[in-house]
Amino acid sequence: MKLEVTINNQKHTLDIHPGDRLLDVLRRDGFTGVKEGCGDGNCGACVVLLNGNPVNSCLILAARVQHQQITTIEGIGNPQKPHPIQIAFADKGAVQCGFSTPGSILSTFSLLQKNPKPTDQEIRRALDGNLCRCTGYVKKIEAIKSLLND
Numbered sequence: 001m002k003l004e005v006t007i008n009n010q011k012h013t014l015d016i017h018p019g020d021r022l023l024d025v026l027r028r029d030g031f032t033g034v035k036e037g038c039g040d041g042n043c044g045a046c047v048v049l050l051n052g053n054p055v056n057s058c059l060i061l062a063a064r065v066q067h068q069q070i071t072t073i074e075g076i077g078n079p080q081k082p083h084p085i086q087i088a089f090a091d092k093g094a095v096q097c098g099f100s101t102p103g104s105i106l107s108t109f110s111l112l113q114k115n116p117k118p119t120d121q122e123i124r125r126a127l128d129g130n131l132c133r134c135t136g137y138v139k140k141i142e143a144i145k146s147l148l149n150d
């Protein structure tokens, strides 16, 4: 079947099988910033934004996102032009292996779009689906809070 979807503000028409997961379709189309960790909805490595909201792409059938808007980490920034959230994560040491980083940054991006001045509790709640076994969460929270002072 054909999937028509907007990814990072560009329209794509992709050949998919009805049972394909969104995670696999995105990676197959070159969006390899989307990571697979657990594959069962528990780690958040596969988080992308669906119409601006964080979702675990390992749990979503690609066919379900017909004509919808997806944002991956590639749509947020890149090494040549990083997003301020990416700069803050790097500056505060909130990145180590990098596997959970794209999902954490996308969750943060979504949070700050909706709530530019979140409380500590709101930040923690926004990140509670993004597991990280390297940096933990303190540095990520520090990075996000550093953005609130601007």
Ligand code: FES
Residues within 6 Å of the ligand: 035, 036, 037, 038, 039, 040, 041, 042, 043, 044, 045, 046, 047, 056, 057, 058, 059
């Ligand atoms: S790979 Fe999707 S939540 Fe872990």
